[in-house]
Amino acid sequence: MQTAPAENILEIENLTKHFATSKSLLPGSGRSVKAVDGVSxxxxxxxxxxxxxxxxxxxxxxxxxxxRLIDPTGGxxxxxxxxxxAxxxxxMRPLRARMQMIFQDxxxxxxPRMTVAEILTEPMQVHKLGTRAQRRERMIELLELVGLTARHADRYxxxxxxxxxxxxxIARALAAGPELVIxxxxxxALDVSVQAQVINLLEDLKQRLGLTLVIISHDLAVVRHMSDRVGVMYLGKMVELADxxxxxxxPRHPYTRALMSAVPLPDPEARPDRQLLEGDVPSPLNPPSGCRFHTRCPYVxxxxxxxxxxxxxxDDDHGVACHFWREIDALPRPAAAAARPISEAYARRRALYMERRALQEDAPAL
Incomplete structure:
Protein backbone atom coordinates (compact mmCIF):
# COMPACT_ATOMS: atom_id res chain seq x y z
CA MET A 1 0.00 0.00 0.00
CA GLN A 2 1.47 3.34 -1.03
CA THR A 3 1.34 6.26 1.36
CA ALA A 4 0.14 9.65 0.17
CA PRO A 5 2.95 12.12 -0.55
CA ALA A 6 3.57 14.68 2.17
CA GLU A 7 2.17 18.16 1.61
CA ASN A 8 4.54 20.99 0.84
CA ILE A 9 5.01 23.37 3.75
CA LEU A 10 7.22 25.66 1.62
CA GLU A 11 7.16 26.40 -2.11
CA ILE A 12 10.01 28.56 -3.42
CA GLU A 13 9.71 29.76 -7.00
CA ASN A 14 12.28 31.80 -8.95
CA LEU A 15 13.54 33.43 -5.73
CA THR A 16 16.05 36.21 -6.38
CA LYS A 17 18.11 38.57 -4.23
CA HIS A 18 20.45 41.15 -5.77
CA PHE A 19 22.42 43.50 -3.52
CA ALA A 20 23.30 46.91 -4.94
CA THR A 21 26.96 47.85 -4.77
CA SER A 22 28.04 51.17 -3.27
CA LYS A 23 28.17 52.73 -6.74
CA SER A 24 24.70 51.57 -7.76
CA LEU A 25 22.37 52.85 -5.07
CA LEU A 26 19.94 54.18 -7.67
CA PRO A 27 17.72 51.63 -9.45
CA GLY A 28 19.05 50.70 -12.85
CA SER A 29 22.53 52.13 -12.30
CA GLY A 30 25.77 50.28 -11.73
CA ARG A 31 26.08 46.59 -10.92
CA SER A 32 24.65 44.32 -8.24
CA VAL A 33 25.74 41.19 -6.40
CA LYS A 34 23.54 38.30 -7.54
CA ALA A 35 23.54 36.43 -4.23
CA VAL A 36 20.49 34.30 -5.04
CA ASP A 37 19.39 34.18 -8.66
CA GLY A 38 16.27 32.28 -9.66
CA VAL A 39 16.13 29.45 -7.10
CA SER A 40 13.10 27.13 -7.00
CA ARG A 68 11.78 37.14 5.13
CA LEU A 69 14.44 38.52 7.38
CA ILE A 70 15.43 40.31 4.17
CA ASP A 71 13.12 41.18 1.30
CA PRO A 72 13.61 39.41 -2.04
CA THR A 73 14.32 41.20 -5.30
CA GLY A 74 11.89 38.87 -7.04
CA GLY A 75 10.16 35.50 -6.85
CA ALA A 86 4.17 39.83 -1.03
CA MET A 92 4.30 38.88 9.12
CA ARG A 93 4.13 38.80 12.93
CA PRO A 94 1.57 35.95 13.17
CA LEU A 95 3.78 33.93 10.81
CA ARG A 96 7.02 34.63 12.70
CA ALA A 97 5.94 32.31 15.51
CA ARG A 98 5.56 29.46 12.99
CA MET A 99 8.94 30.01 11.28
CA GLN A 100 12.13 30.31 13.34
CA MET A 101 15.91 30.19 12.84
CA ILE A 102 18.88 28.71 14.68
CA PHE A 103 21.91 30.89 13.99
CA GLN A 104 25.46 29.78 13.35
CA ASP A 105 27.23 31.59 16.21
CA PRO A 112 24.70 39.08 26.68
CA ARG A 113 22.68 41.40 28.95
CA MET A 114 19.74 39.04 29.26
CA THR A 115 19.45 35.95 31.43
CA VAL A 116 18.46 32.64 29.90
CA ALA A 117 14.98 33.05 31.38
CA GLU A 118 14.59 36.44 29.70
CA ILE A 119 15.93 35.12 26.39
CA LEU A 120 13.47 32.22 26.31
CA THR A 121 10.39 34.13 27.49
CA GLU A 122 10.91 37.11 25.17
CA PRO A 123 9.47 35.34 22.06
CA MET A 124 6.39 34.37 24.07
CA GLN A 125 5.94 37.96 25.23
CA VAL A 126 6.29 39.30 21.69
CA HIS A 127 3.65 36.90 20.39
CA LYS A 128 1.45 37.32 23.51
CA LEU A 129 1.51 33.64 24.42
CA GLY A 130 0.28 32.73 27.90
CA THR A 131 0.43 34.45 31.25
CA ARG A 132 3.65 35.23 33.12
CA ALA A 133 3.33 32.01 35.12
CA GLN A 134 2.64 29.98 31.99
CA ARG A 135 5.63 31.52 30.23
CA ARG A 136 7.84 30.66 33.20
CA GLU A 137 6.58 27.10 33.15
CA ARG A 138 7.13 26.89 29.40
CA MET A 139 10.66 28.28 29.79
CA ILE A 140 11.59 25.52 32.25
CA GLU A 141 10.04 22.95 29.92
CA LEU A 142 12.17 24.24 27.04
CA LEU A 143 15.36 24.03 29.10
CA GLU A 144 14.63 20.43 29.99
CA LEU A 145 13.74 19.70 26.38
CA VAL A 146 17.24 20.69 25.21
CA GLY A 147 19.11 18.97 28.03
CA LEU A 148 19.45 21.84 30.53
CA THR A 149 17.70 22.41 33.87
CA ALA A 150 15.80 25.12 35.71
CA ARG A 151 18.92 26.11 37.66
CA HIS A 152 20.39 27.48 34.41
CA ALA A 153 17.54 29.97 34.00
CA ASP A 154 19.11 32.87 35.90
CA ARG A 155 22.56 32.65 34.30
CA TYR A 156 23.93 34.75 31.46
CA ILE A 170 17.57 25.97 19.93
CA ALA A 171 15.26 26.41 22.91
CA ARG A 172 14.63 30.04 21.93
CA ALA A 173 13.76 28.97 18.38
CA LEU A 174 11.18 26.53 19.82
CA ALA A 175 9.69 28.96 22.35
CA ALA A 176 6.76 30.11 20.18
CA GLY A 177 5.96 26.61 18.90
CA PRO A 178 7.13 26.82 15.26
CA GLU A 179 6.39 24.36 12.46
CA LEU A 180 9.46 25.24 10.39
CA VAL A 181 12.97 25.69 11.80
CA ILE A 182 15.91 26.77 9.65
CA ALA A 189 31.07 26.71 15.37
CA LEU A 190 31.15 23.79 17.84
CA ASP A 191 33.76 21.19 18.69
CA VAL A 192 33.40 17.88 16.87
CA SER A 193 32.34 15.98 20.00
CA VAL A 194 29.68 18.59 20.76
CA GLN A 195 28.46 18.64 17.17
CA ALA A 196 27.22 15.06 17.47
CA GLN A 197 25.26 15.91 20.62
CA VAL A 198 23.53 18.89 19.00
CA ILE A 199 22.77 16.94 15.81
CA ASN A 200 21.19 14.13 17.82
CA LEU A 201 19.23 16.72 19.81
CA LEU A 202 17.83 18.30 16.63
CA GLU A 203 16.82 14.90 15.27
CA ASP A 204 15.12 14.00 18.54
CA LEU A 205 13.24 17.31 18.67
CA LYS A 206 12.13 16.88 15.07
CA GLN A 207 10.51 13.54 15.90
CA ARG A 208 9.01 14.62 19.21
CA LEU A 209 7.61 17.96 18.04
CA GLY A 210 6.82 17.14 14.41
CA LEU A 211 9.13 19.84 13.06
CA THR A 212 10.19 20.53 9.49
CA LEU A 213 13.90 21.36 9.26
CA VAL A 214 15.96 23.19 6.65
CA ILE A 215 19.66 22.83 7.44
CA ILE A 216 22.24 25.08 5.79
CA SER A 217 25.66 23.41 5.89
CA HIS A 218 28.93 22.78 4.11
CA ASP A 219 29.68 19.64 6.15
CA LEU A 220 28.62 16.72 3.99
CA ALA A 221 29.00 14.23 6.84
CA VAL A 222 26.41 16.14 8.87
CA VAL A 223 24.15 16.46 5.84
CA ARG A 224 24.30 12.76 5.01
CA HIS A 225 23.50 11.81 8.59
CA MET A 226 20.44 13.94 9.25
CA SER A 227 18.79 15.03 5.96
CA ASP A 228 16.06 13.43 3.86
CA ARG A 229 16.83 15.48 0.74
CA VAL A 230 19.75 17.64 -0.31
CA GLY A 231 19.91 20.72 -2.53
CA VAL A 232 23.28 21.79 -3.96
CA MET A 233 23.91 25.48 -4.68
CA TYR A 234 26.60 27.08 -6.80
CA LEU A 235 27.01 30.83 -7.30
CA GLY A 236 23.41 31.68 -6.43
CA LYS A 237 21.85 28.81 -8.38
CA MET A 238 20.42 25.44 -7.33
CA VAL A 239 22.20 22.88 -9.49
CA GLU A 240 20.99 19.57 -8.02
CA LEU A 241 18.20 18.39 -5.72
CA ALA A 242 17.58 14.78 -4.74
CA ASP A 243 16.99 12.32 -1.93
CA PRO A 251 25.63 12.49 -7.91
CA ARG A 252 24.79 13.79 -11.37
CA HIS A 253 26.09 17.33 -11.53
CA PRO A 254 29.87 17.75 -12.01
CA TYR A 255 29.95 20.24 -9.15
CA THR A 256 28.26 17.78 -6.79
CA ARG A 257 30.78 15.13 -7.82
CA ALA A 258 33.61 17.50 -7.01
CA LEU A 259 32.13 18.26 -3.57
CA MET A 260 31.86 14.54 -2.81
CA SER A 261 35.42 14.01 -3.97
CA ALA A 262 36.67 16.77 -1.68
CA VAL A 263 35.52 15.01 1.50
CA PRO A 264 38.68 14.05 3.42
CA LEU A 265 39.34 10.39 4.11
CA PRO A 266 41.58 8.90 6.83
CA ASP A 267 43.64 7.08 4.20
CA PRO A 268 45.01 9.47 1.54
CA GLU A 269 45.58 6.54 -0.82
CA ALA A 270 41.98 5.31 -0.65
CA ARG A 271 40.77 7.53 -3.50
CA PRO A 272 43.35 7.76 -6.29
CA ASP A 273 40.81 9.22 -8.75
CA ARG A 274 40.03 12.23 -6.57
CA GLN A 275 38.72 15.17 -8.59
CA LEU A 276 39.78 18.63 -7.50
CA LEU A 277 38.21 21.83 -8.77
CA GLU A 278 40.59 24.22 -10.48
CA GLY A 279 40.31 27.99 -10.42
CA ASP A 280 38.38 30.31 -8.15
CA VAL A 281 34.63 30.79 -7.85
CA PRO A 282 33.61 33.54 -10.32
CA SER A 283 32.42 36.85 -8.91
CA PRO A 284 28.66 37.14 -8.29
CA LEU A 285 28.99 40.70 -9.59
CA ASN A 286 29.59 39.30 -13.06
CA PRO A 287 28.65 35.60 -13.19
CA PRO A 288 29.56 33.60 -16.30
CA SER A 289 27.09 33.30 -19.14
CA GLY A 290 25.36 30.00 -19.78
CA CYS A 291 26.06 27.44 -17.07
CA ARG A 292 27.74 29.25 -14.19
CA PHE A 293 29.91 26.24 -13.46
CA HIS A 294 31.35 25.98 -16.96
CA THR A 295 34.52 27.93 -16.07
CA ARG A 296 35.55 25.13 -13.67
CA CYS A 297 33.81 22.12 -15.19
CA PRO A 298 36.03 19.32 -16.62
CA TYR A 299 33.22 18.30 -19.02
CA VAL A 300 32.48 21.74 -20.50
CA ASP A 315 11.13 10.52 -13.44
CA ASP A 316 13.00 9.58 -10.26
CA ASP A 317 12.53 13.05 -8.67
CA HIS A 318 16.24 13.76 -9.00
CA GLY A 319 16.65 17.28 -10.37
CA VAL A 320 19.89 18.41 -12.00
CA ALA A 321 20.81 21.57 -13.92
CA CYS A 322 23.27 20.15 -16.45
CA HIS A 323 22.92 19.74 -20.21
CA PHE A 324 25.01 16.57 -20.35
CA TRP A 325 24.49 14.79 -17.04
CA ARG A 326 23.34 11.59 -18.80
CA GLU A 327 26.61 11.45 -20.70
CA ILE A 328 29.01 12.34 -17.89
CA ASP A 329 29.63 8.74 -16.87
CA ALA A 330 30.64 7.89 -20.42
CA LEU A 331 32.98 10.86 -20.80
CA PRO A 332 36.66 10.60 -19.84
CA ARG A 333 37.24 11.47 -16.23
CA PRO A 334 39.68 14.26 -15.36
CA ALA A 335 43.19 13.18 -14.54
CA ALA A 336 43.72 12.16 -10.95
CA ALA A 337 45.32 14.76 -8.76
CA ALA A 338 48.96 14.15 -7.99
CA ALA A 339 49.43 12.44 -4.65
CA ARG A 340 50.94 14.59 -1.97
CA PRO A 341 54.31 13.41 -0.68
CA ILE A 342 54.10 11.45 2.56
CA SER A 343 56.73 12.23 5.14
CA GLU A 344 58.80 9.45 6.66
CA ALA A 345 57.36 10.19 10.10
CA TYR A 346 53.83 9.86 8.78
CA ALA A 347 54.73 6.64 7.00
CA ARG A 348 56.14 5.19 10.24
CA ARG A 349 53.01 6.17 12.20
CA ARG A 350 50.79 4.66 9.54
CA ALA A 351 52.79 1.40 9.50
CA LEU A 352 52.62 1.22 13.30
CA TYR A 353 48.86 1.82 13.24
CA MET A 354 48.33 -0.92 10.63
CA GLU A 355 50.47 -3.32 12.65
CA ARG A 356 48.50 -2.67 15.84
CA ARG A 357 45.19 -3.07 14.03
CA ALA A 358 46.33 -6.41 12.60
CA LEU A 359 47.32 -7.61 16.08
CA GLN A 360 43.92 -6.60 17.47
CA GLU A 361 42.10 -8.45 14.69
CA ASP A 362 44.17 -11.58 15.25
CA ALA A 363 43.85 -11.50 19.03
CA PRO A 364 41.50 -14.19 20.45
CA ALA A 365 38.19 -12.94 21.86
CA LEU A 366 38.06 -12.87 25.66
Whole structure:
Protein backbone atom coordinates (compact mmCIF):
# COMPACT_ATOMS: atom_id res chain seq x y z
CA MET A 1 0.00 0.00 0.00
CA GLN A 2 1.47 3.34 -1.03
CA THR A 3 1.34 6.26 1.36
CA ALA A 4 0.14 9.65 0.17
CA PRO A 5 2.95 12.12 -0.55
CA ALA A 6 3.57 14.68 2.17
CA GLU A 7 2.17 18.16 1.61
CA ASN A 8 4.54 20.99 0.84
CA ILE A 9 5.01 23.37 3.75
CA LEU A 10 7.22 25.66 1.62
CA GLU A 11 7.16 26.40 -2.11
CA ILE A 12 10.01 28.56 -3.42
CA GLU A 13 9.71 29.76 -7.00
CA ASN A 14 12.28 31.80 -8.95
CA LEU A 15 13.54 33.43 -5.73
CA THR A 16 16.05 36.21 -6.38
CA LYS A 17 18.11 38.57 -4.23
CA HIS A 18 20.45 41.15 -5.77
CA PHE A 19 22.42 43.50 -3.52
CA ALA A 20 23.30 46.91 -4.94
CA THR A 21 26.96 47.85 -4.77
CA SER A 22 28.04 51.17 -3.27
CA LYS A 23 28.17 52.73 -6.74
CA SER A 24 24.70 51.57 -7.76
CA LEU A 25 22.37 52.85 -5.07
CA LEU A 26 19.94 54.18 -7.67
CA PRO A 27 17.72 51.63 -9.45
CA GLY A 28 19.05 50.70 -12.85
CA SER A 29 22.53 52.13 -12.30
CA GLY A 30 25.77 50.28 -11.73
CA ARG A 31 26.08 46.59 -10.92
CA SER A 32 24.65 44.32 -8.24
CA VAL A 33 25.74 41.19 -6.40
CA LYS A 34 23.54 38.30 -7.54
CA ALA A 35 23.54 36.43 -4.23
CA VAL A 36 20.49 34.30 -5.04
CA ASP A 37 19.39 34.18 -8.66
CA GLY A 38 16.27 32.28 -9.66
CA VAL A 39 16.13 29.45 -7.10
CA SER A 40 13.10 27.13 -7.00
CA UNK A 41 12.38 24.16 -4.73
CA UNK A 42 9.83 22.81 -2.27
CA UNK A 43 10.05 21.63 1.33
CA UNK A 44 7.78 18.80 2.40
CA UNK A 45 6.09 18.82 5.78
CA UNK A 46 8.05 16.81 8.35
CA UNK A 47 11.24 16.38 6.32
CA UNK A 48 14.79 17.62 6.78
CA UNK A 49 16.08 19.41 3.70
CA UNK A 50 19.78 20.29 3.59
CA UNK A 51 21.26 23.05 1.42
CA UNK A 52 24.98 22.64 0.69
CA UNK A 53 27.63 24.44 -1.34
CA UNK A 54 30.86 26.39 -1.11
CA UNK A 55 31.15 29.50 1.03
CA UNK A 56 29.60 32.46 -0.75
CA UNK A 57 27.21 30.43 -2.90
CA UNK A 58 24.12 32.08 -1.35
CA UNK A 59 23.01 29.49 1.24
CA UNK A 60 22.63 31.88 4.19
CA UNK A 61 21.02 34.57 2.04
CA UNK A 62 18.51 31.97 0.87
CA UNK A 63 17.69 31.06 4.47
CA UNK A 64 17.03 34.69 5.37
CA UNK A 65 14.86 35.15 2.29
CA UNK A 66 12.74 32.14 3.22
CA UNK A 67 12.02 33.66 6.65
CA ARG A 68 11.78 37.14 5.13
CA LEU A 69 14.44 38.52 7.38
CA ILE A 70 15.43 40.31 4.17
CA ASP A 71 13.12 41.18 1.30
CA PRO A 72 13.61 39.41 -2.04
CA THR A 73 14.32 41.20 -5.30
CA GLY A 74 11.89 38.87 -7.04
CA GLY A 75 10.16 35.50 -6.85
CA UNK A 76 7.72 33.94 -4.40
CA UNK A 77 7.98 32.19 -1.02
CA UNK A 78 4.77 30.34 -0.19
CA UNK A 79 4.31 29.10 3.37
CA UNK A 80 1.24 26.84 3.48
CA UNK A 81 0.21 28.41 0.20
CA UNK A 82 0.51 32.04 1.36
CA UNK A 83 3.08 34.18 -0.45
CA UNK A 84 4.96 35.78 2.44
CA UNK A 85 7.17 37.76 0.07
CA ALA A 86 4.17 39.83 -1.03
CA UNK A 87 2.34 40.56 2.24
CA UNK A 88 2.93 43.75 4.29
CA UNK A 89 5.56 43.58 7.01
CA UNK A 90 2.96 44.12 9.76
CA UNK A 91 1.16 40.96 8.61
CA MET A 92 4.30 38.88 9.12
CA ARG A 93 4.13 38.80 12.93
CA PRO A 94 1.57 35.95 13.17
CA LEU A 95 3.78 33.93 10.81
CA ARG A 96 7.02 34.63 12.70
CA ALA A 97 5.94 32.31 15.51
CA ARG A 98 5.56 29.46 12.99
CA MET A 99 8.94 30.01 11.28
CA GLN A 100 12.13 30.31 13.34
CA MET A 101 15.91 30.19 12.84
CA ILE A 102 18.88 28.71 14.68
CA PHE A 103 21.91 30.89 13.99
CA GLN A 104 25.46 29.78 13.35
CA ASP A 105 27.23 31.59 16.21
CA UNK A 106 25.66 30.54 19.52
CA UNK A 107 27.28 33.45 21.37
CA UNK A 108 26.71 36.38 19.01
CA UNK A 109 23.05 35.41 18.56
CA UNK A 110 22.25 35.66 22.29
CA UNK A 111 21.87 38.99 24.10
CA PRO A 112 24.70 39.08 26.68
CA ARG A 113 22.68 41.40 28.95
CA MET A 114 19.74 39.04 29.26
CA THR A 115 19.45 35.95 31.43
CA VAL A 116 18.46 32.64 29.90
CA ALA A 117 14.98 33.05 31.38
CA GLU A 118 14.59 36.44 29.70
CA ILE A 119 15.93 35.12 26.39
CA LEU A 120 13.47 32.22 26.31
CA THR A 121 10.39 34.13 27.49
CA GLU A 122 10.91 37.11 25.17
CA PRO A 123 9.47 35.34 22.06
CA MET A 124 6.39 34.37 24.07
CA GLN A 125 5.94 37.96 25.23
CA VAL A 126 6.29 39.30 21.69
CA HIS A 127 3.65 36.90 20.39
CA LYS A 128 1.45 37.32 23.51
CA LEU A 129 1.51 33.64 24.42
CA GLY A 130 0.28 32.73 27.90
CA THR A 131 0.43 34.45 31.25
CA ARG A 132 3.65 35.23 33.12
CA ALA A 133 3.33 32.01 35.12
CA GLN A 134 2.64 29.98 31.99
CA ARG A 135 5.63 31.52 30.23
CA ARG A 136 7.84 30.66 33.20
CA GLU A 137 6.58 27.10 33.15
CA ARG A 138 7.13 26.89 29.40
CA MET A 139 10.66 28.28 29.79
CA ILE A 140 11.59 25.52 32.25
CA GLU A 141 10.04 22.95 29.92
CA LEU A 142 12.17 24.24 27.04
CA LEU A 143 15.36 24.03 29.10
CA GLU A 144 14.63 20.43 29.99
CA LEU A 145 13.74 19.70 26.38
CA VAL A 146 17.24 20.69 25.21
CA GLY A 147 19.11 18.97 28.03
CA LEU A 148 19.45 21.84 30.53
CA THR A 149 17.70 22.41 33.87
CA ALA A 150 15.80 25.12 35.71
CA ARG A 151 18.92 26.11 37.66
CA HIS A 152 20.39 27.48 34.41
CA ALA A 153 17.54 29.97 34.00
CA ASP A 154 19.11 32.87 35.90
CA ARG A 155 22.56 32.65 34.30
CA TYR A 156 23.93 34.75 31.46
CA UNK A 157 25.19 33.44 28.08
CA UNK A 158 28.87 33.95 28.92
CA UNK A 159 28.54 31.44 31.76
CA UNK A 160 27.91 28.57 29.36
CA UNK A 161 30.02 26.51 26.98
CA UNK A 162 29.52 26.76 23.22
CA UNK A 163 27.40 23.63 23.09
CA UNK A 164 25.20 24.82 25.96
CA UNK A 165 24.75 28.20 24.30
CA UNK A 166 23.61 26.52 21.10
CA UNK A 167 21.11 24.49 23.13
CA UNK A 168 19.77 27.79 24.48
CA UNK A 169 19.53 29.08 20.91
CA ILE A 170 17.57 25.97 19.93
CA ALA A 171 15.26 26.41 22.91
CA ARG A 172 14.63 30.04 21.93
CA ALA A 173 13.76 28.97 18.38
CA LEU A 174 11.18 26.53 19.82
CA ALA A 175 9.69 28.96 22.35
CA ALA A 176 6.76 30.11 20.18
CA GLY A 177 5.96 26.61 18.90
CA PRO A 178 7.13 26.82 15.26
CA GLU A 179 6.39 24.36 12.46
CA LEU A 180 9.46 25.24 10.39
CA VAL A 181 12.97 25.69 11.80
CA ILE A 182 15.91 26.77 9.65
CA UNK A 183 19.40 26.04 10.96
CA UNK A 184 22.09 28.23 9.42
CA UNK A 185 25.13 26.00 9.95
CA UNK A 186 23.97 25.28 13.53
CA UNK A 187 26.96 23.08 14.47
CA UNK A 188 29.86 24.52 12.48
CA ALA A 189 31.07 26.71 15.37
CA LEU A 190 31.15 23.79 17.84
CA ASP A 191 33.76 21.19 18.69
CA VAL A 192 33.40 17.88 16.87
CA SER A 193 32.34 15.98 20.00
CA VAL A 194 29.68 18.59 20.76
CA GLN A 195 28.46 18.64 17.17
CA ALA A 196 27.22 15.06 17.47
CA GLN A 197 25.26 15.91 20.62
CA VAL A 198 23.53 18.89 19.00
CA ILE A 199 22.77 16.94 15.81
CA ASN A 200 21.19 14.13 17.82
CA LEU A 201 19.23 16.72 19.81
CA LEU A 202 17.83 18.30 16.63
CA GLU A 203 16.82 14.90 15.27
CA ASP A 204 15.12 14.00 18.54
CA LEU A 205 13.24 17.31 18.67
CA LYS A 206 12.13 16.88 15.07
CA GLN A 207 10.51 13.54 15.90
CA ARG A 208 9.01 14.62 19.21
CA LEU A 209 7.61 17.96 18.04
CA GLY A 210 6.82 17.14 14.41
CA LEU A 211 9.13 19.84 13.06
CA THR A 212 10.19 20.53 9.49
CA LEU A 213 13.90 21.36 9.26
CA VAL A 214 15.96 23.19 6.65
CA ILE A 215 19.66 22.83 7.44
CA ILE A 216 22.24 25.08 5.79
CA SER A 217 25.66 23.41 5.89
CA HIS A 218 28.93 22.78 4.11
CA ASP A 219 29.68 19.64 6.15
CA LEU A 220 28.62 16.72 3.99
CA ALA A 221 29.00 14.23 6.84
CA VAL A 222 26.41 16.14 8.87
CA VAL A 223 24.15 16.46 5.84
CA ARG A 224 24.30 12.76 5.01
CA HIS A 225 23.50 11.81 8.59
CA MET A 226 20.44 13.94 9.25
CA SER A 227 18.79 15.03 5.96
CA ASP A 228 16.06 13.43 3.86
CA ARG A 229 16.83 15.48 0.74
CA VAL A 230 19.75 17.64 -0.31
CA GLY A 231 19.91 20.72 -2.53
CA VAL A 232 23.28 21.79 -3.96
CA MET A 233 23.91 25.48 -4.68
CA TYR A 234 26.60 27.08 -6.80
CA LEU A 235 27.01 30.83 -7.30
CA GLY A 236 23.41 31.68 -6.43
CA LYS A 237 21.85 28.81 -8.38
CA MET A 238 20.42 25.44 -7.33
CA VAL A 239 22.20 22.88 -9.49
CA GLU A 240 20.99 19.57 -8.02
CA LEU A 241 18.20 18.39 -5.72
CA ALA A 242 17.58 14.78 -4.74
CA ASP A 243 16.99 12.32 -1.93
CA UNK A 244 20.06 12.05 0.27
CA UNK A 245 20.77 8.42 -0.55
CA UNK A 246 20.45 9.02 -4.29
CA UNK A 247 22.62 12.12 -4.21
CA UNK A 248 25.46 10.50 -2.29
CA UNK A 249 25.35 7.22 -4.21
CA UNK A 250 24.93 8.73 -7.68
CA PRO A 251 25.63 12.49 -7.91
CA ARG A 252 24.79 13.79 -11.37
CA HIS A 253 26.09 17.33 -11.53
CA PRO A 254 29.87 17.75 -12.01
CA TYR A 255 29.95 20.24 -9.15
CA THR A 256 28.26 17.78 -6.79
CA ARG A 257 30.78 15.13 -7.82
CA ALA A 258 33.61 17.50 -7.01
CA LEU A 259 32.13 18.26 -3.57
CA MET A 260 31.86 14.54 -2.81
CA SER A 261 35.42 14.01 -3.97
CA ALA A 262 36.67 16.77 -1.68
CA VAL A 263 35.52 15.01 1.50
CA PRO A 264 38.68 14.05 3.42
CA LEU A 265 39.34 10.39 4.11
CA PRO A 266 41.58 8.90 6.83
CA ASP A 267 43.64 7.08 4.20
CA PRO A 268 45.01 9.47 1.54
CA GLU A 269 45.58 6.54 -0.82
CA ALA A 270 41.98 5.31 -0.65
CA ARG A 271 40.77 7.53 -3.50
CA PRO A 272 43.35 7.76 -6.29
CA ASP A 273 40.81 9.22 -8.75
CA ARG A 274 40.03 12.23 -6.57
CA GLN A 275 38.72 15.17 -8.59
CA LEU A 276 39.78 18.63 -7.50
CA LEU A 277 38.21 21.83 -8.77
CA GLU A 278 40.59 24.22 -10.48
CA GLY A 279 40.31 27.99 -10.42
CA ASP A 280 38.38 30.31 -8.15
CA VAL A 281 34.63 30.79 -7.85
CA PRO A 282 33.61 33.54 -10.32
CA SER A 283 32.42 36.85 -8.91
CA PRO A 284 28.66 37.14 -8.29
CA LEU A 285 28.99 40.70 -9.59
CA ASN A 286 29.59 39.30 -13.06
CA PRO A 287 28.65 35.60 -13.19
CA PRO A 288 29.56 33.60 -16.30
CA SER A 289 27.09 33.30 -19.14
CA GLY A 290 25.36 30.00 -19.78
CA CYS A 291 26.06 27.44 -17.07
CA ARG A 292 27.74 29.25 -14.19
CA PHE A 293 29.91 26.24 -13.46
CA HIS A 294 31.35 25.98 -16.96
CA THR A 295 34.52 27.93 -16.07
CA ARG A 296 35.55 25.13 -13.67
CA CYS A 297 33.81 22.12 -15.19
CA PRO A 298 36.03 19.32 -16.62
CA TYR A 299 33.22 18.30 -19.02
CA VAL A 300 32.48 21.74 -20.50
CA UNK A 301 31.21 22.05 -24.08
CA UNK A 302 30.29 24.99 -26.28
CA UNK A 303 26.62 24.76 -25.33
CA UNK A 304 27.50 25.17 -21.66
CA UNK A 305 29.08 28.57 -22.34
CA UNK A 306 26.03 30.05 -24.04
CA UNK A 307 22.88 28.27 -22.80
CA UNK A 308 21.86 28.18 -19.15
CA UNK A 309 20.62 24.73 -18.06
CA UNK A 310 17.28 24.49 -16.27
CA UNK A 311 16.85 22.15 -13.33
CA UNK A 312 13.77 20.00 -13.77
CA UNK A 313 12.76 16.91 -11.84
CA UNK A 314 13.21 13.67 -13.75
CA ASP A 315 11.13 10.52 -13.44
CA ASP A 316 13.00 9.58 -10.26
CA ASP A 317 12.53 13.05 -8.67
CA HIS A 318 16.24 13.76 -9.00
CA GLY A 319 16.65 17.28 -10.37
CA VAL A 320 19.89 18.41 -12.00
CA ALA A 321 20.81 21.57 -13.92
CA CYS A 322 23.27 20.15 -16.45
CA HIS A 323 22.92 19.74 -20.21
CA PHE A 324 25.01 16.57 -20.35
CA TRP A 325 24.49 14.79 -17.04
CA ARG A 326 23.34 11.59 -18.80
CA GLU A 327 26.61 11.45 -20.70
CA ILE A 328 29.01 12.34 -17.89
CA ASP A 329 29.63 8.74 -16.87
CA ALA A 330 30.64 7.89 -20.42
CA LEU A 331 32.98 10.86 -20.80
CA PRO A 332 36.66 10.60 -19.84
CA ARG A 333 37.24 11.47 -16.23
CA PRO A 334 39.68 14.26 -15.36
CA ALA A 335 43.19 13.18 -14.54
CA ALA A 336 43.72 12.16 -10.95
CA ALA A 337 45.32 14.76 -8.76
CA ALA A 338 48.96 14.15 -7.99
CA ALA A 339 49.43 12.44 -4.65
CA ARG A 340 50.94 14.59 -1.97
CA PRO A 341 54.31 13.41 -0.68
CA ILE A 342 54.10 11.45 2.56
CA SER A 343 56.73 12.23 5.14
CA GLU A 344 58.80 9.45 6.66
CA ALA A 345 57.36 10.19 10.10
CA TYR A 346 53.83 9.86 8.78
CA ALA A 347 54.73 6.64 7.00
CA ARG A 348 56.14 5.19 10.24
CA ARG A 349 53.01 6.17 12.20
CA ARG A 350 50.79 4.66 9.54
CA ALA A 351 52.79 1.40 9.50
CA LEU A 352 52.62 1.22 13.30
CA TYR A 353 48.86 1.82 13.24
CA MET A 354 48.33 -0.92 10.63
CA GLU A 355 50.47 -3.32 12.65
CA ARG A 356 48.50 -2.67 15.84
CA ARG A 357 45.19 -3.07 14.03
CA ALA A 358 46.33 -6.41 12.60
CA LEU A 359 47.32 -7.61 16.08
CA GLN A 360 43.92 -6.60 17.47
CA GLU A 361 42.10 -8.45 14.69
CA ASP A 362 44.17 -11.58 15.25
CA ALA A 363 43.85 -11.50 19.03
CA PRO A 364 41.50 -14.19 20.45
CA ALA A 365 38.19 -12.94 21.86
CA LEU A 366 38.06 -12.87 25.66
Missing amino acids: FTVRKGETLAIVGESGCGKSTLARLVL TVRFHGQDIA IPERS PFASLN PHEFSGGQRQRIG GDEPVS TQALFSS RDRCRTEEPVMGAN
